Amino acid sequence: SAVISQKPSRDICQRGTSLTIQCQVDSQVTMMFWYRQQPGQSLTLIATANQGSEATYESGFVIDKFPISRPNLTFSTLTVSNMSPEDSSIYLCSVTGASNTGELFFGEGSRLTVL
Amino acid sequence: KQEVTQIPAALSVPEGENLVLNCSFTDSAIYNLQWFRQDPGKGLTSLLLIQSSQREQTSGRLNASLDKSSGRSTLYIAASQPGDSATYLCAATGNQFYFGTGTSLTVIP
Numbered sequence: 001s002a003v004i005s006q007k008p009s010r011d012i013c014q015r016g017t018s019l020t021i022q023c024q025v026d027s028q029v030t031m032m033f034w035y036r037q038q039p040g041q042s043l044t045l046i047a048t049a050n051q052g053s054e055a056t057y058e059s060g061f062v063i064d065k066f067p068i069s070r071p072n073l074t075f076s077t078l079t080v081s082n083m084s085p086e087d088s089s090i091y092l093c094s095v096t097g098a099s100n101t102g103e104l105f106f107g108e109g110s111r112l113t114v115l
Numbered sequence: 116k117q118e119v120t121q122i123p124a125a126l127s128v129p130e131g132e133n134l135v136l137n138c139s140f141t142d143s144a145i146y147n148l149q150w151f152r153q154d155p156g157k158g159l160t161s162l163l164l165i166q167s168s169q170r171e172q173t174s175g176r177l178n179a180s181l182d183k184s185s186g187r188s189t190l191y192i193a194a195s196q197p198g199d200s201a202t203y204l205c206a207a208t209g210n211q212f213y214f215g216t217g218t219s220l221t222v223i224p
Contacts, residue, residue, distance in 0.1 A: 042204065043159075043214045
């Protein structure tokens with residue numbers, strides 16, 4: 001398994017500001033995934049973060065809005081830029097474990113409310 | 116594109132009852148089927164992973180089955196408890212992870 005720590009766990013932000021979410025994993029992993037879960041919805045993949053290369057963004061998500069850093073094999077950040085109320089969501093960091101089964105593990109999530 | 120459906124969207128049961136949650140997927144070419152639990156405002160906790168070559172997995176009071184040919188998985192919860200109240204999501208793994216919208220379970224004491 002993998003233990004994932006996310007910070008902040010929740011925040012209330014003003015429109016137009018930016019917030020950076022941190023994700024720390026207790027083991028080295030190749031890929032880290034960032035998801036968004038809007039209220040009452042399922043999970044939507046924002047991007048996949050690989051160490052040493054640019055993140056790969058899914059359709060509908062762009063680097064200017066959601067810049068991602070991946071400085072090493074245990075850490076990543078996601079920034080939500082120029083926030084609007086529509087960005088109010090739970091943001092989740094996840095990784096697959098080291099066992100090669102493809103099992104997916106998640107952090108506790110960061111619940112953002114934009115006023 | 117893979118589509119994952121969970122029915123019902125919400126379920127209430129009295130404490131002690133056995134229950135089944137359903138997960139359907141449209142593309143049978145999956146690597147894994149994984150069940151998660153999500154408490155309100157929190158992240159997802161992995162419950163059970165069924166690899167494509169397996170038919171079922173068990174952990175305590177939970178049993179998950181997988182029928183790839185029919186595109187279905189079920190999560191069986193025995194002797195439900197109020198602490199089981201949460202949203203349960205399934206995810207099918209293909210070239211990425213495809214999530215259902217979840218079943219919100221309430222176990223009434």
